[in-house]
Each structure stands twice: as structure tokens, then as C-alpha cells.
Amino acid sequence: MELAQHASLVMSTLDEAINSLDNVDYFLDYLHSVGKMHLKVPGFKREYFWKIEKPFLLAVKETLEDRYTENMEVIYKITVKFILETLVAGYDSALASSDIPNGNASASAAASSSNAMNESKITNGEQ
Numbered sequence: 001m002e003l004a005q006h007a008s009l010v011m012s013t014l015d016e017a018i019n020s021l022d023n024v025d026y027f028l029d030y031l032h033s034v035g036k037m038h039l040k041v042p043g044f045k046r047e048y049f050w051k052i053e054k055p056f057l058l059a060v061k062e063t064l065e066d067r068y069t070e071n072m073e074v075i076y077k078i079t080v081k082f083i084l085e086t087l088v089a090g091y092d093s094a095l096a097s098s099d100i101p102n103g104n105a106s107a108s109a110a111a112s113s114s115n116a117m118n119e120s121k122i123t124n125g126e127q
């Protein structure tokens with residue numbers, strides 16, 4: 001897959017996720033399956049999902065221009081963190097239930113970070 005093609009997939013995934021925030025079951029299923037799918041990517045690590053956080057926020061800021069208020073910033077920061085936590089949770093739970101030793105991560109690390117539903121524990125992904 002071309003880099004540009006994947007970049008477009010990443011943005012449409014974020015778009016789809018934001019548009020489905022009012023349907024939490026779909027939101028979780030969708031992002032879990034995208035997260036899980038990355039298990040087959042050679043050399044992939046869960047923390048790579050977080051690489052998109054800052055560029056995404058920058059893109060929002062540039063797009064919204066003067067509509068990018070402090071309140072908007074807070075909302076988008078929380079939203080993208082929730083999306084990324086959910087992707088990681090999907091990746092981790094698929095990894096924990098798979099018997100393929102792909103060497104990308106350990107089961108204990110997976111268990112400790114698969115809690116995207118717990119809003120009080122939103123992290124920056126760099127733990």
C-alpha cells in the first residue's frame with residue numbers, strides 16, 4: 001500500500017469515528033476491528049497509533065482557523081485520545097487472544113492498556 005493511500009485511510013478512519021460518536025457500539029466495533037487488523041502488519045507496535053495524534057490536532061487547527069477556540073482544542077484532544085485508546089484496545093485484545101507470537105508486544109502490556117472505556121484513565125500513549 002502506498003503511503004499516501006494509507007494516510008487517506010487514517011483520515012477517513014478518524015472521520016468515521018468522529019461521525020459515529022453518538023453510536024458507541026458501532027464506534028467501538030469499528031475501531032477495534034481497525035486496531036486488530038494491524039496485528040498482521042510486520043513490525044507494528046501499538047504505540048505507532050499515537051504518531052497520528054499531534055499531526056491530526058494540527059490539521060484540525062489549520063482547518064478551523066479562527067474557529068479553533070480553546071474549547072474546541074480541549075474537545076478534539078479528548079476525542080482523538082479516546083479514538084487512539086480504542087484502536088490500541090482493539091489491537092491489544094486481538095493480540096491477547098491470538099496465539100501467533102508476533103513479537104510485537106507482550107500479553108501483560110496488552111492487559112494493562114486495554115481500558116479505552118475508562119474515561120478517567122485517558123493517557124497520552126507514551127507510558
Ligand code: HEM
Binds near residue numbers: 009
Ligand atoms: C491512527 C493510526 C492508524 C489508523 C487509523 C490506520 C488505519 C488503517 C486502515 C483503515 C487500514 C485498512 C484496513 C483494511 O484493509 O480493511 C490500514 C491498513 C494498514 N495499516 Fe494502518 N492505520 C494507522 C496506523 C498505522 C501505522 C502507524 C502503520 C505502520 C507503521 C500502519 C500500517 C498499515 C498497513 C501496512 C496496512 C495494510 C495492511 C494490509 O492490508 O495488509 N497503520 N490502516
